[in-house]
Amino acid sequence: MADRPGHILIVDDNKVNRLLQSRSVELLGHQASVAENGRIAMQMLAAGDYDLMLLDIEMPEMDGFEVLEAIKADPSLRDVPVIVTSSVEGIDNVVRCIELGADDYLQKPVNKTLLRARLSSSLDKKHLRDEQKRLLERFATTEVAQDLAESGFSIGGRRVRASVLFCDLRGFTAMSETNDPENTIEVLNTYYTLMFEAVNSNGGVINQMIGDGLMALFGAPQELENTAECAFAAALEMASMMDLLNQDRVANEEAPLGVGIGIATGDVVAGYTGTQDRATYTCVGSTVNLAARLESHTKVVGCGVLTDAATHAGLSDGTELTRVPGVNIRGFDAPLDIYSL
Amino acid sequence: MTDAPVDPSVLAELQDAAGAEFAAELLDTFLDEEGPAMIADLKAATDAADVDTYRRTAHSIKSNAQVFGATALANIARDMELKGLDTATEVGVLVAAFEEAATTLRGMLDG
Numbered sequence: 001m002a003d004r005p006g007h008i009l010i011v012d013d014n015k016v017n018r019l020l021q022s023r024s025v026e027l028l029g030h031q032a033s034v035a036e037n038g039r040i041a042m043q044m045l046a047a048g049d050y051d052l053m054l055l056d057i058e059m060p061e062m063d064g065f066e067v068l069e070a071i072k073a074d075p076s077l078r079d080v081p082v083i084v085t086s087s088v089e090g091i092d093n094v095v096r097c098i099e100l101g102a103d104d105y106l107q108k109p110v111n112k113t114l115l116r117a118r119l120s121s122s123l124d125k126k127h128l129r130d131e132q133k134r135l136l137e138r139f140a141t142t143e144v145a146q147d148l149a150e151s152g153f154s155i156g157g158r159r160v161r162a163s164v165l166f167c168d169l170r171g172f173t174a175m176s177e178t179n180d181p182e183n184t185i186e187v188l189n190t191y192y193t194l195m196f197e198a199v200n201s202n203g204g205v206i207n208q209m210i211g212d213g214l215m216a217l218f219g220a221p222q223e224l225e226n227t228a229e230c231a232f233a234a235a236l237e238m239a240s241m242m243d244l245l246n247q248d249r250v251a252n253e254e255a256p257l258g259v260g261i262g263i264a265t266g267d268v269v270a271g272y273t274g275t276q277d278r279a280t281y282t283c284v285g286s287t288v289n290l291a292a293r294l295e296s297h298t299k300v301v302g303c304g305v306l307t308d309a310a311t312h313a314g315l316s317d318g319t320e321l322t323r324v325p326g327v328n329i330r331g332f333d334a335p336l337d338i339y340s341l
Numbered sequence: 342m343t344d345a346p347v348d349p350s351v352l353a354e355l356q357d358a359a360g361a362e363f364a365a366e367l368l369d370t371f372l373d374e375e376g377p378a379m380i381a382d383l384k385a386a387t388d389a390a391d392v393d394t395y396r397r398t399a400h401s402i403k404s405n406a407q408v409f410g411a412t413a414l415a416n417i418a419r420d421m422e423l424k425g426l427d428t429a430t431e432v433g434v435l436v437a438a439f440e441e442a443a444t445t446l447r448g449m450l451d452g
Contacts, residue, residue: 013401014375016367016370017408019370020367024358027358058400059397087400088400089419089422108404109408
């Protein structure tokens with residue numbers, strides 16, 4: 001019996017081969033499903049959950065090479081290990097399979113002992129990758145986790161054009177001193193759930209959470225066509241979610257909560273910082289500083305959202321923002337024109 | 342061709358790996374269903390000058406013959422797969438090898 005039973009998808013156009021391979025993997029303690037060509041296999045992969053694929057090369061409709069290419073191009077399938085089982089002639093075909101991402105190649109008829117060893121090694125690796133992914137996604141967003149997996153944790157930054165958004169809960173620190181602790185954490189969790197949703201649904205990622213404040217990035221690691229528009233849309237969504245939250249709070253005779261949001265757009269240096277054991281995806285640069293200053297300046301202006309001129313320039317024409325000219329922002333020599341909502 | 346029709350060690354390994362009963366069922370599937378169907382496909386592909394189907398069918402027959410250790414049949418099918426339709430071996434040669442393999446394999450399983 002297998003140490004780690006898996007669900008194996010067997011893809012082969014030949015009935016004798018399908019029967020024999022199903023029997024072989026079932027005798028090893030795994031579950032087997034079969035597809036008789038590549039096209040059917042891709043449909044099954046999209047609909048079901050498989051731990052590994054045993055793939056034939058010579059098949060009508062969609063052959064093994066085409067299946068390997070399709071899997072390689074689809075991030076959601078890329079983690080399914082593929083072992084090619086074939087009696088195709090020529091070492092160049094074997095090389096091609098490996099180059100297209102196959103984990104291994106087994107010559108048909110497949111030797112029982114070899115099959116057991118390869119299956120268990122591939123399933124172990126898959127299990128480890130799944131565990132890593134689960135862990136990563138808990139501490140980072142899906143985008144960052146994917147970027148990390150693809151870049152292989154390469155530390156090293158790149159300069160990208162991005163919009164940075166800072167958001168802070170108003171008066172929350174004072175409230176936390178009088179409120180009971182359980183309630184404080186519950187409010188924070190609700191707040192974060194709503195803000196994450198607003199940021200993620202507009203293509204951004206949240207890369208910092210400090211107390212009741214958060215920092216979100218639009219344009220890195222995932223590229224976006226118009227980062228300013230996405231960040232601003234997220235800010236509007238955040239504001240309307242806070243309205244909903246406050247309706248609830250008022251109904252429960254609790255004080256409404258306010259947020260301040262600052263957005264700045266420009267070049268930033270983005271990348272992973274930290275050590276091998278603990279790293280975070282972040283970005284630095286004057287754009288980041290400006291966004292943080294704008295967020296805190298909302299208290300001075302008495303408004304919910306402040307943006308810099310570059311963000312305002314990226315918004316579509318219909319957006320009504322009030323220009324606040326010549327504002328002195330700490331850390332910036334010349335006075336800046338900013339825009340408030 | 343001086344190949345033996347069947348390599349008994351391959352058949353023994355199949356019986357050991359998959360179980361004797363399953364091996365017998367699998368052989369029936371090959372000899373009674375899949376083999377004759379593939380030979381018919383091969384003939385049709387020859388008549389229609391369908392190069393792809395011809396090569397793929399020869400490949401499948403080779404692959405199945407190897408499962409049971411039918412060496413002579415596998416070698417003829419492999420030859421057809423590699424050379425293709427243009428310099429085709431007569432399908433009749435393959436049919437004769439298939440019949441010989443069938444008789445030998447059945448004799449071995451009964452014996």
